[in-house]
Amino acid sequence: MNRRTYLASVSVGTASLLAGCSSSGDSNETTTSLTTTEQTTTTQTTTTAPAEHEYAPDPWKNLEADRGETSTTITGQATLGAGQYAIRQAQFNQPLNVEVSVTVQDGSAIDIFGMSPDEFDRFRDRESPVYYDGFYETEVSDTTITGSMPAGDHRLVFDNSPVFGSEPSGEVTFDFETVISA
Numbered sequence: 001m002n003r004r005t006y007l008a009s010v011s012v013g014t015a016s017l018l019a020g021c022s023s024s025g026d027s028n029e030t031t032t033s034l035t036t037t038e039q040t041t042t043t044q045t046t047t048t049a050p051a052e053h054e055y056a057p058d059p060w061k062n063l064e065a066d067r068g069e070t071s072t073t074i075t076g077q078a079t080l081g082a083g084q085y086a087i088r089q090a091q092f093n094q095p096l097n098v099e100v101s102v103t104v105q106d107g108s109a110i111d112i113f114g115m116s117p118d119e120f121d122r123f124r125d126r127e128s129p130v131y132y133d134g135f136y137e138t139e140v141s142d143t144t145i146t147g148s149m150p151a152g153d154h155r156l157v158f159d160n161s162p163v164f165g166s167e168p169s170g171e172v173t174f175d176f177e178t179v180i181s182a
Contacts, residue, residue, distance in 0.1 A: 071181035107172030138165025
C-alpha cells in the first residue's frame with residue numbers, strides 16, 4: 001500500500017470516528033436538555049400558590065348613594081378572589097349609627113369587621129385587631145350587623161381570606177347595603 005494512500009485513509013477514518021462521536025453526543029445532549037426544560041416548565045406551572053391575605057384595590061361595582069335628611073344609604077356589589085379583602089372607609093364628625101347588610105350571591109361565606117385605622121394596620125399585618133362592638137362577624141353569607149361608631153375615621157372590612165375566620169373556596173360575589181344615621 002502506498003504511504004500517501006494509507007495516511008489519507010487513516011485521516012478520513014479518524015475524522016469519521018470523531019464525527020460519529022460528536023453527532024451522538026449532540027443528540028443525547030439535546031434530548032436531555034429538552035426533557036429538563038419540559039420538567040422545569042411543568043413544575044413551575046403547578047407550584048403557583050393562591051393569595052392568602054391580599055388587598056383587593058377596587059372590587060366595587062354598581063355603587064349608589066341615597067342621601068336623605070336623617071340618613072345615607074350606600075348600596076353596591078363586590079367580587080373578591082380567594083384570599084382577598086376589601087375596605088370601605090368613612091369619616092364621621094359625630095357618633096353615628098351604622099347598619100351593614102351583606103348577602104353573598106356566589107361563593108362561600110365571608111367575614112365583616114369594623115375597626116379604627118390603627119386596628120386596620122394590625123389586621124393588614126395579620127395581627128389580631130380590636131373590632132368595634134357589634135361589627136365582628138365571621139363566616140356569614142346573609143347577615144345584618146348594627147352598631148354605633150364614634151366620631152373619627154373608620155374602616156369596614158369585607159374579608160375572603162382564611163386569616164381571621166372564613167375558609168374561602170374561591171371567588172365570592174356579594175351585595176351590600178350600608179345605612180348611616182344619627
